[in-house]
Amino acid sequence: MSKCEKPFDWLLASRELLRRMGEGRVHSEVLGTLQSAPVRPSLLVACSGGADSIFMLCWLHAQASALNVNLLVAHYNHRWRGGASDEDAAFVRSAAAALQLGYFEGRRPDGEDAFTETAARSLRLNFLRAVAKEHGCDFIAYGHQLDDILETQLQRLARGCGSEGLAAPRPVARFEGKPTHLRPLLNLRAGDIRMALRSLAIPWREDASNSDTGISRNALRAKVIPSFFDALDRDPIVGAARSRQLLEEDAAALDRLAREAVPQAFSGAGELDRSALCNLPSALLRRVLSAWLSGYGLMPHFGPAALDRLIGQCRQGLSTDRFSAGPFFIRLTK
Secondary structure, eight states, X not given: OOOOSSOOOHHXXXXXXXXXXXXXXXXXXXXXXXXXXXXXXXXXXXXXXXXXXXXXXXXXXXHHHHHTOEEEEEEEEOOOXXXXXXXXXXXXXXXXXXXXOEEEXXXXXXXXXXXXXXXXXXXXXXXXXXXXXXXXXXXXEXXXXXXXXXXXXXXXXXXXXXXXXXXXXXXXXXXXXXXXXXXXXXXXXXXXXXXXXXXXXXXXXXXXXXXXTTSHHHHIIIIIHHHHHHHOSSOHHHHHHXXXXXXXXXXXXXXXXHHHHOGGGGTXXXXXXXXXXXXXXXXXXXXHHHHHHHHTTOGGXXXXXXXXXXHHHHHHOOSEEEEEETTEEEEEEO
């Protein structure tokens, strides 16, 4: 289902979707976060026009009063599918207008290279955060659902990730000085979402590139994950979701220990005590150094291998050493 041939009653559809799905199925952590807000917060809904984000938009709209939130809608046009991308934007714009919600649209600038997943994700994130800041939105909602967890874990396992990376996507992700990211559908299956939309004839836009198995995430979805189901006697998607939750708990505990062990690394200190660092377990040392480097905007210069080398040099105890950090140097003294 890719487009609506005639005017569609989005208000009725959102009410019917809530009636079919029922209240109280928003992810519990997301619900708790919204309910604990001191005032009625504004929530920016990131909507691509695909099935998951359209479901989220309709579902949240029908529950906006119960959730005590003000909704706004944002769409980023990457412009990498020609006229189809413009049609996606027009579709979301029309749905937002029918739902009587404020709508904001971004477009990839001319000359801006966005033809990689990483670059496209960065452009979209910057746009969403700029809109959220301008309009006082405390939260940005994304349409990730349960099936996305295993796909993300497999991609990150291939790159090499610790508990922090494998705990993504989180239902609630907080960032210093930036809006909190919410994923209210993270407890719902992709198949259930599409079934609900089809049963109510709710339209969505289908990205033709989703069938391109030359894209790694699509290949995982179409080839690798189905083989998991065939090879195992249990549902790997449910298992991945539980692993994600446990890994998030571990990551939070390690972060707390790191903050207690070397608090100055998290408060903008200009230097750290090398001997204190060397006494830390590697899991804590990695977090301490990552936080310290992030505070100075240096983490983009540190891939996993570079951070491993910095950890190794910290432990070697050389009298004087320097470590390159892009245009800067980190000086290590005994």
